[in-house]
Amino acid sequence: MEKETIVFLYRLFKKYWLLILLALFGSILESGALAGVAYIIKNVIDDVFIAKDYQSLIFVIAVLLILATAKQIGFFLKDFIYPLVIYKGVKQLRETFYKKLLNSEPSFILRQPTGEIISRFTNDLERFSQITSTIGTNVITETFTVIGIIAVLIYRDWKMFLLFLFAVPFLSVALGYFGEKRKKYSKKLQESLAEYTQHLNQIISGFEVVKLFSKEIFYRIFKKINENLFQREKKNRLYETLYLSSVEIIAYTATAGIIFYGGSRIIKGEITPGDFFSFLGGVLILVNSLQILQRGIVNLKGLSPVIDRIKFILELPQEKDEGISFEGLKREIRYEHVSLKIGENQILKDINLSIKKGEKIGIIGLTGSGKSTLVKILPALVKEYEGKVYLDEHELKEYSVSSLRKHIGMISQEVFIFNDTLRNNLLIAKPDATDEELIEALKKAKADFVFKLEKGLDTVLGEKGSRLSGGERQRIAIARIFLKNPDILIIDEGTSALDVETEEYVMDEIKKYFSDRTILMITHRLQILDIADRIIVMEKGKIVEEGRKEDLLQKKGVFSRFYSLSQKC
Ligand SMILES: Nc1ncnc2c1ncn2[C@@H]1O[C@H](COP(=O)(O)OP(=O)(O)OP(=O)(O)O)[C@@H](O)[C@H]1O
Ligand SMILES: [Mg+2]
Known part of the structure; x- marks a missing residue:
């Protein structure tokens, strides 16, 4: 031996x-x-x-x-x-x-x-x-x-x-x-x-x-x-x-x-x-x-x-969890000359962007233009970028990853549901939440369907959440966000599986509940951009337009072209 x-x-x-x-x-x-x-x-x-x-x-x-x-x-x-x-x-x-x-x-x-x-x-x-x-x-x-x-x-x-x-x-x-x-x-x-x-x-x-x-x-x-x-x-x-x-x-x-x-x-x-x-x-x-x-x-x-x-x-490469603790945004998020290349693929190119605390930013762009990558940088899911990303006076890498993730929430198109009770599926967002809090969060997410479940919170969600429809899964993800109550909220097509009416209801709840929080919202549905203070348009890893919805429409650039196309549908 x-x-x-x-x-x-x-x-x-x-x-x-x-x-x-x-x-x-x-x-x-x-x-x-x-x-x-x-x-x-x-x-x-x-x-x-x-x-x-x-x-x-x-x-x-x-x-x-x-x-x-x-x-x-x-x-x-x-x-x-x-x-x-x-x-x-x-x-x-x-x-x-x-x-x-x-x-x-x-x-x-x-x-x-x-x-x-x-x-x-x-x-x-x-x-x-x-x-x-x-x-x-x-x-x-x-x-x-x-x-x-x-x-x-x-x-x-x-x-x-x-x-x-x-x-x-x-x-x-x-x-x-x-x-x-x-x-x-x-x-x-x-x-x-x-x-x-x-x-x-x-x-x-x-x-x-x-x-x-x-x-x-x-x-x-x-x-x-x-x-x-x-x-x-x-x-x-x-x-x-x-x-x-x-x-x-x-x-x-x-x-x-x-x-x-x-x-x-x-x-x-x-x-x-x-x-x-x-x-x-x-x-x-x-x-x-x-x-x-x-x-x-x-x-x-x-x-x-x-x-x-x-x-x-x-020997799997382990994440180091060291650095100062992020306790919530005080003034702004600032991307300075941020680029990202994976292999030969230039995914982000010289991104400069600053977002004030409490601002609601809409991000749109063609598929593959780098929107998800841009926002995944914040909770340190993507780390290999060049340039600087500041949260207030400190660069992102100075913060401990666990503190960033504690205060940054994300709802995506892909919802992770594991083979366990609905209660445990919700508790991952707030381990000490009471049943009342869970129900409250489900209501805000308009997840009414769960109240019809025979065993309520004890219902075991099938493997990969197969007992749930796409929209139901997404509403569980949204309920988790209400429980987690993050300081910065990222919505990456997180409501895309909902019908227009439910989406509007949920967005209103989010707007009401998170009115003082910073929100970055990626969407292909331009109707829900109304809650955004500012819109960013991405193309091939670059920000090509940026401004208020009305201004961008007047400018008759990329955004207004998107907008008129979406009106036709
Ligand atoms: N881990 C990775 N390794 C290699 N390439 C990646 C990786 N993640 C993303 N990409 C590539 O980066 C580009 C941007 O991806 P990203 O997911 O940010 O696009 P997106 O704008 O969110 O698109 P969509 O609207 O389809 O969600 C794509 O070309 C994608 O293939
Ligand atoms: Mg994406």
């Missing part, structure tokens, strides 16, 4: 040392009992079968009973407690994973395929748990057994033991060669499994869209993924089997040699039949133990690639 792997395991499991000691005791008990059985065979043959001594028979049976009891106690301790330690460690890992995920850089996570991350949480952890369990149950226990049995073998007949030892170099060559192959395919297999999970994930999350398009292409893609997975499973298994069978061939050849050599020594009278059978019994236990041990060691070869995949999650 590599040093890093050992360090990783040590850090994870060291606090369970007492349990590990108990399990180790179980291993020793079991191994000791097996060695005892191999040892006592000599007495069975020589004293009972050959000397026909009745007292020896009673003695031998009593010893065997004690050995059997010790072995079973040992078996229970090792077979239950090693895995228990692993489960405790894995539980801890899952929790650390989850924390790392929630604290990671948003831009980094958005660039990763979802399935890749999920499979590290599921398949890789499962595999880690399987492999590490075998360290205790197979590797450690069988190592003790091997040591105990070897002691018995040397004691019974060291010459014959040397003969047996002759097989060892052959064993280690086979071990090295096939072990390497196994390691390689174990890693490839994990990658294929991740690809498989990821594809299913995408199909299920976009199921309705999938239905409306050609299934043929999906089948074709899937068949390729499935074939790949199969080939790797096959190769993985093949090398494992080759590995194990080469070990067996060598071991049984050695056994044949022992029977030949031992037999001739009994004939010559150099050893007793009891010595021989005790030795042979020991060899059979040893072969069995070596096989289990090797299987454990083969498995261990897969451990370091799995740990590498686990470490990816543990």
Whole structure:
């Protein structure tokens, strides 16, 4: 095992040392009992079968009973407690994973395929748990057994033991060669499994869209993924089997040699039949133990690639939450020469904009013109910009991200609803809110539909909120905003799924409730721009027009063209 792997395991499991000691005791008990059985065979043959001594028979049976009891106690301790330690460690890992995920850089996570991350949480952890369990149950226990049995073998007949030892170099060559192959395919297999999970994930999350398009292409893609997975499973298994069978061939050849050599020594009278059978019994236990041990060691070869995949999650770039606390806007938001380039794509170009506290800004522009990116800078969801963004006298990056997010609220087109009760879905906006407050917020968001739900706030919203229509989901998002009561409010097409009448009602509520707050409102529906003090028009990452609605209409520029087009609809 590599040093890093050992360090990783040590850090994870060291606090369970007492349990590990108990399990180790179980291993020793079991191994000791097996060695005892191999040892006592000599007495069975020589004293009972050959000397026909009745007292020896009673003695031998009593010893065997004690050995059997010790072995079973040992078996229970090792077979239950090693895995228990692993489960405790894995539980801890899952929790650390989850924390790392929630604290990671948003831009980094958005660039990763979802399935890749999920499979590290599921398949890789499962595999880690399987492999590490075998360290205790197979590797450690069988190592003790091997040591105990070897002691018995040397004691019974060291010459014959040397003969047996002759097989060892052959064993280690086979071990090295096939072990390497196994390691390689174990890693490839994990990658294929991740690809498989990821594809299913995408199909299920976009199921309705999938239905409306050609299934043929999906089948074709899937068949390729499935074939790949199969080939790797096959190769993985093949090398494992080759590995194990080469070990067996060598071991049984050695056994044949022992029977030949031992037999001739009994004939010559150099050893007793009891010595021989005790030795042979020991060899059979040893072969069995070596096989289990090797299987454990083969498995261990897969451990370091799995740990590498686990470490990816543990090393996810984490957001730093340091800096001064943003306690709400006092005077203004000011963008100074803000540009943003992702890859070759210039998303924002030299944005200069200042927004007074309490001002309501409407932002419009063609799709892809950079509107969402512009506003996502404020709650630090987008950080890679050049230039400066000031909130009062401090640049955005001087503030701690958590304080920014606490005071900046956002309603978007995409509403995040998780598979839990309506109450919990609302409480994420204000964890200590009372039921009355939740209902009040739902009313302001005109989310009347929830009052018809049989279980009210306890209704479990289906996965991805599938029990709700687009407009209903959006009203939950709006209710959350009333609960969160942010200082700066961003509405990124946050009412686009509502009918005109409901939208007007909700906008009036927002206007009334947030009258003194700063609001940035992105919309494609120009009618609701009436609440805006000022309108910004964006085109290809630039602000191309800016001013009051009436002035922009008079100017007969981009905005007035948009406006007359929207009037025609
Ligand atoms: N994380 C990202 N990586 C690469 N390109 C991005 C990323 N986010 C946005 N873009 C690109 O930036 C451009 C502006 O996107 P943005 O979402 O800001 O547009 P928008 O004006 O809000 O459009 P819409 O009206 O469609 O919502 C688009 O071309 C988009 O593809
Ligand atoms: Mg957008």
